Amino acid sequence: xxxxLLIHLxxxxxxxxIIFEIIxxxxxxxxxxxxxxxxxGGFGFGDHVSFCVNIKSKVKRNSxxxxxxxxxxxxxxxxxxxxxxxxxxxxxxxxxxxxxxxxKYLITNSNFKPHKLMSAHNKKLNLxxxxxxxxxxxHIRNRIKKFQITERLKILLENKTIAIAIKNYSYNKKKxxxxxxxxxxxxxxxxxxKLIHVISNKNIKVILLGKNTNYFVKLVSDKKLIDNxxxxxxxxxxxxYSIADQVYxxxxxxxxxxxxxGDMIFFDTLRKKILLFDYYRVENANLYLKNRTCLYKxxxxxxxxxxxxFDWLKVYNSKDHKLIENSYNEIYKVAKNKFNI
Numbered sequence: 001x002x003x004x005l006l007i008h009l010x011x012x013x014x015x016x017x018i019i020f021e022i023i024x025x026x027x028x029x030x031x032x033x034x035x036x037x038x039x040x041g042g043f044g045f046g047d048h049v050s051f052c053v054n055i056k057s058k059v060k061r062n063s064x065x066x067x068x069x070x071x072x073x074x075x076x077x078x079x080x081x082x083x084x085x086x087x088x089x090x091x092x093x094x095x096x097x098x099x100x101x102x103x104k105y106l107i108t109n110s111n112f113k114p115h116k117l118m119s120a121h122n123k124k125l126n127l128x129x130x131x132x133x134x135x136x137x138x139h140i141r142n143r144i145k146k147f148q149i150t151e152r153l154k155i156l157l158e159n160k161t162i163a164i165a166i167k168n169y170s171y172n173k174k175k176x177x178x179x180x181x182x183x184x185x186x187x188x189x190x191x192x193x194k195l196i197h198v199i200s201n202k203n204i205k206v207i208l209l210g211k212n213t214n215y216f217v218k219l220v221s222d223k224k225l226i227d228n229x230x231x232x233x234x235x236x237x238x239x240x241y242s243i244a245d246q247v248y249x250x251x252x253x254x255x256x257x258x259x260x261x262g263d264m265i266f267f268d269t270l271r272k273k274i275l276l277f278d279y280y281r282v283e284n285a286n287l288y289l290k291n292r293t294c295l296y297k298x299x300x301x302x303x304x305x306x307x308x309x310f311d312w313l314k315v316y317n318s319k320d321h322k323l324i325e326n327s328y329n330e331i332y333k334v335a336k337n338k339f340n341i
Contacts, residue, residue, distance in 0.1 A: 007100075010096070011096070011100055011101045011104060011105060012105055014090065014092055014096065014101055015101050015104075015105030015106050015109070016105075017089075017090035018068045018088060018090055018092075018101075018106065018112075019106070019109050019111050019112060020090075021068075021088055021089055021090055022034060022066070022111060022112065023111055025066075025086075031062055032062055032063070032064060032086075033062060033063040033064070034064065034066040034086070035055055035058055035059065035063055035064065035065050035066060035115045036065065036066040036067070036068060036114050036115065037051035037072070037114055037115070038102055038106060038107065038112065038114035039114040039115060039116045039117065039126070039127075040116075040126050040127075041102070041103060041107065042114075042127070043098045043099040043101075043102035043103065043106075044098070044099055044262055045071065045075070045262035045265070046130070046261070046262035046264070046265035046268075048071075048072050048075055048076075048098075049075060049262075049265045049266070049269065050127055050130050050265065050269070051115075051117065051127070052065070052075060052076050052078075052079040052080070053079070053132060053136050053140070053269055054117050054120055054127055054136070055115065055117065056079075056136070056139065058115065059080060059084050060084075061083070061084075064084050064085060064086050065080065065084060065085050065086065066086045066088065067085060067086065067087050067088060067091065068088040068090075068091060068092060068098075069088075069091055069092035069093075069094075069096075069098050070091045070092065070093055070094055071092075071094055071098070072091075072098070073085065073087045073091065074242075074243060075243055077243070078143060078147070078243040078244055078247065079139075079140075079143060120132075120133050120136070121133070121287070122284075122287065125284060125287075128283055128284050129284060129287055129288065130265060130268040130269055131268055131269060131271050131288065131289055131291075131292075132269040132270060132271065136269070137269070137270055137271070140247060140269065140270065141251070143247075144244060144247050144248060144251065147242075147244035148244070149244060149245055149248045150237060150238050150239045150242070150245050152237055153237045153238055153245055153248065153249065154248070156205060156207075156232065156237065157248070157249065157252040157253065159204075159205045160203070160204050160205065160254055161204065161205040161206070161207055161252070161253045161254060162199060162204055162205070162206055162207070162253060162254050162255060162256075162257060162339055163206075163207050163208075163209055163234070163249060163250070163253050163255070163256045163257070163258075163263075163267070164192075164195075164196065164206060164207070164208055164209065164256070164257050164258050165208070165209035165210060165256070165258040165259065165261055165263035165264065166185075166186055166189070166192055166208075166210075166216045166258050166259055167184050167185040167186065167216065167258075167259045167261055168185050168186060168187065168189060168215055168216045168219070169181070169185055169215065170187065170189075170215075171215055177318065178318070179299075179316040179317065179318055179321060179323050180315055180316055182297075182323060183280050183310065183312060184259055184260060184261065184280075185259060185278070186259055186277070186278045186325060187325065188325055189216070189219065190328075191326075191327065191328035191331065193220075193223070193225065194328055195257075195328065195331060195332060195335070196208075196220075196225060196231060197225075198332065198341075199335070199339075199341060200230035200231050201230075202341050204254070204339075204341065205230060205231075205232065206230065206231045206232070207232050207233075207234050207237065207249065207253070208220060208226075208231070208232070208233050208234065209234050209258075209263040210233075210234070210235070210263065211235050211241060212233065212235045212236075217233060217235070220233075221233070234246075234249065246266055247266050247270075249266070250266035250267045250269075250270050250272055251266075251270055251272075253267075253272065254273060254339050254340075255267065255272045255273030255274055255275070255291075255338070255339055256272060256273070256274045256275070257274075257275040257276075257277070257331075257335055257339075258275075258276070258277070259276065259277070259278060259279070260276050260279055260280075260282075264276075268292070271289060271291050272291065273291055273338055273339060274291060274292045274293065275293050275295070275331075275334055275335055275338055275339075276292065276293070276294045276295065277294075277295040277326045277330075277331045277334075278295070278297050278325045278326055279294045279295060279296050279297065279310075280296065280297060280309070280310040280311065280312045281296065281309045281310065281311045281312060282312055283312075293334055293338055295326045295330055295331060295334060296309045296310060296326075297309070297310035297323060297324065297325055297326070298310065298323075298324040299311075299316055299321050299322070299323060299324070300321065300322040300323075300324055301320065301321060302319075302320055302321065302322060303320060307324070310323070
């Protein structure tokens with residue numbers, strides 16, 4: 001209880017400081033327009049990448065990107081020179097969640113006015129389609145030339161490689177019993193271990209995304225699956241998990257497989273091959289390009305025995321519903337064809 005209270009106070013304090021800085025900057029420097037993310041709840045890592053990709057035409061000497069977290073500033077630095085960026089004096093540190101602060105405190109404040117962006121592919125839609133335009137992809141490829149890529153990563157990516165990212169929250173037993181909490185994760189990890197093993201035995205390197213503090217990464221490490229010959233952790237290959245290294249990885253792998261998460265954003269933007277499994281129904285999924293293949297979780301209604309795709313917007317309960325994940329055979333069949341395994 002005390003921990004929750006402290007977290008609440010810390011998040012509240014940062015939100016007040018960020019709002020204060022926005023107000024002060026807007027009054028002291030009225031000729032400098034602050035451009036910042038958070039529109040329509042876009043506070044996550046992937047949301048900010050999409051923001052940086054799509055805000056380019058708005059960024060000028062009198063319209064600068066205001067980064068209110070350290071992660072946002074590091075991300076924006078890949079896309080833009082520092083003269084077009086403003087780093088908040090009260091930047092949210094990496095161990096705190098921008099989404100936790102944004103959804104609870106920033107989004108409801110009348111002084112928080114994130115820039116609204118519409119999709120580059122459909123002007124009637126908010127920024128929901130993350131794949132880049134030809135112009136955006138060209139800009140990213142030009143930018144990557146300005147950065148030093150970790151040498152070990154460059155050497156490894158001379159081989160055929162697939163990137164995999166998995167979300168798992170089995171440590172949180174109380175929340176994990178709630179079906180609705182399971183939207184963005186895979187609970188049955190045995191099929192993942194088997195998938196990694198099979199791919200790596202096909203003369204294909206596997207790079208697992210996620211920092212070493214990530215729970216799935218810890219589980220994989222404990223099982224000693226990382227051999228540094230066929231299976232690698234990106235956190236061990238990249239210096240400081242840099243944005244440039246993440247982009248280089250996406251550009252030079254066969255593609256991405258795993259759960260929907262911020263880890264896939266550069267693969268999505270660069271239009272690389274993507275296989276999402278244990279996924280859920282999302283807005284405008286039919287408008288994505290064919291480079292994306294989605295395998296959906298199912299929900300079984302225990303009363304009428306009918307199945308439906310797990311819907312992000314619906315609320316389910318374990319009394320009346322049963323969650324059905326994709327099987328190993330389903331995943332491997334698609335992965336085999338998509339990635340030429």
